[in-house]
Amino acid sequence: MERTLSIVKPDGVKKNLIGEVIKRFEQRGLRIAALKVLKLSKDDAKGFYIVHKERPFYESLTSFMSEGPIVVMVVEGKNTIKKVREIMGATNPKDAVPGTIRSDFASDIEHNIVHGSDSKESASYEIPFFFSSLEIQ
Numbered sequence: 483m484e485r486t487l488s489i490v491k492p493d494g495v496k497k498n499l500i501g502e503v504i505k506r507f508e509q510r511g512l513r514i515a516a517l518k519v520l521k522l523s524k525d526d527a528k529g530f531y532i533v534h535k536e537r538p539f540y541e542s543l544t545s546f547m548s549e550g551p552i553v554v555m556v557v558e559g560k561n562t563i564k565k566v567r568e569i570m571g572a573t574n575p576k577d578a579v580p581g582t583i584r585s586d587f588a589s590d591i592e593h594n595i596v597h598g599s600d601s602k603e604s605a606s607y608e609i610p611f612f613f614s615s616l617e618i619q
C-alpha cells in the first residue's frame with residue numbers, strides 16, 4: 483500500500499470537478515483515506531511549493547493556489563503515486579493524453595485542475611503538510 487497527496491486546485495473547485503476527480507481515482511481502485519476543503523494563504527502556498535522556489539512561475543503559481551478554496555486528499559492503494567499521476571496527465575494539458583483529467587479539463591500549464599505527489603519523498607512532505615495521522619483512516 484502506498485499513499486499520495488492529491489489536490490483539486492482552485493480552478494478545479496470553481497469548475498465543479500471535485501466529484502469528477504474523486505470518481506476517477508475510485509474507478510482505478512484507489513481509496514480516499516482523508517479529505518478536506520480549505521483555502522491556502524499565499525505563505526501556505528509558498529511553503530507547500532517550496533521545491534519550486536527558484537522557478538520563474540513560483541510567484542504566479544502560489545498566487546493561483548491561494549486564490550480560492552481547494553480540496554486536499556490522501557489517496558491510498560497499490561502504486562498510488564504512479565496511478566494518480568497517470569490519471570492526472572502531463573503538467574501541460576497540451577501534452578496530456580486524452581482521457582486524463584488535465585487533457586479533459588485544464589485550461590493551461592498553470593491552471594491544470596489537479597495536483598499529485600511526484601515521489602514517495604514528496605508524499606512524505608505533502609501529506610503531513612495538511613493532515614495529522616488521526617485524520618488519515
Ligand code: IDP
Binds near residue numbers: 543572593594598
Ligand atoms: P506537476 O503538477 O505536474 O507535478 P510541477 O512541475 O511540479 O508539475 O509544477 C507544479 C505546478 O506548477 C504545475 O502543476 C502547474 O500548476 C505549475 N507550473 C508548472 N510549470 C509551469 C510553467 O511553465 N508555467 C506556469 N505554471 C507552471
Ligand code: MG
Binds near residue numbers: 598599600
Ligand atoms: Mg510536481
